[in-house]
Amino acid sequence: MNYFSSDFKLGILGGGQLGKMMLYETRKWDVWTKVLDASPEAPCKISCNHFMQGELLDYDTVYNFGQGLDVLTIEIENVNLDALEQLEKEGLKVFPQPKALRIIQNKAKQKLFYVDHGIPTAEFQRFAYLSEIEDSIQNGGLKLPFVWKAAQFGYDGQGVKVVREIADLKGLPSGECIAETMIPFKNELAVIVARNSNGETRTYPVVEMEFHPEANQVEYVICPARIDYEVASKARKLALEVAEKIGLTGLLAVEMFQTKDDQILVNEVAPRPHNSGHYSIEASYTNQFEQHIRCILNLPLGGTESKVAGIMVNLVGAEGHTGDVVYENMEKILKLEGVTPHIYGKKQTRPFRKMGHVTIVNSDIDQARKTAQQVKETIKVISK
Structure with missing residues (x-):
């Protein structure tokens, strides 16, 4: 396929700074690009051929965005994977592949993947709810200190906290998370x-x-x-x-x-x-x-x-x-x-x-x- 100065169409999910810097390269090679982002003022807006505003986690928005593209990629992993899987089934090339994103998008699944494949990583425990952590500490199943991580949607230091005492759990999101052994x-x-x-x-x-x-x-x-x-x-x-x-x-x-x-x-x-x-x-x-x-x-x-x-x-x-x-x-x-x-x-x-x-x-x-x-x-x- 001829990618350069052609009818080839590349889509990017996410319009932040990573996408903007990716667009420096597509512009250098004259590759046509389309970008989806929730913000009307996304950094990518001025650099792509076509900008579309919409939610990255909404199935219909992502699915419709993928129509007519030749390749679809991401600059952020918090995207609707069901839509990407359907687009892939219909013949769209999606990279990184949705099956890889399924592993990576959820930190608990990511850690379990390491264990299952013999990849060295810090010991951890998985919890469906934050309240289970306090119960585990009080019952002696989990020792302080440890690193709390939200299973999903963490970025730029958000969704990670060192827990040295039970009071440090206050105010954290209540959903799925992991407690990871602190590594010296x-x-x-x-x-x-x-x-x-x-x-x-x-x-x-x-x-x-x-x-x-x-x-x-x-x-x-x-x-x-x-x-x-x-x-x-x-x-x-x-x-x-x-x-x-x-x-x-x-x-x-x-x-x-x-x-x-x-x-x-x-x-x-x-x-x-x-x-x-x-x-x-x-x-x-x-x-x-x-x-x-x-x-x-x-x-x-x-x-x-x-x-x-x-x-x-x-x-x-x-x-x-x-x-x-x-x-x-x-x-x-x-x-x-x-x-x-x-x-x-x-x-x-x-x-x-x-x-x-x-x-x-x-x-x-x-x-x-x-x-x-x-x-x-x-x-x-x-x-x-």
């Missing part, structure tokens, strides 16, 4: 795996993630991770194993823990371009968004190695600020060597909302990290 780890790592329909695979270098202690969001992504070669090799091998066992076409971001004794445990996965791969836009031979398009169109995969060390700094809304966004001190960070800001196009800021990111590249990873710290301390995402 050295590092939080991630590997992005690319896989096309022919089964060709590539892994990106291991990245190291530093998290905000309160928001549970990634503050910095560091590539390459500052770990031993043997540990990095183990992490890439495990990420590839996860992707192949799930059988997904597209990108799979595999988040992992490096334990105190250098074991690698899978934390969770995302079946799409991911925050941990944003550094690749400036630092890699093939950035993650182009690679995703290559995967779902079954094109040869591009090189995944880095041209230079890269660090990504998330730009999130400052605490105490809600309303029309202002990026303070942008001129100051633009004076720094190797600094590239990416603004997502969200007009309204609120505390810890992801509004953009900044990539820092340098031949020296330590210098890149220093510059990243300077960027973090300089730029402010505030409201008018």
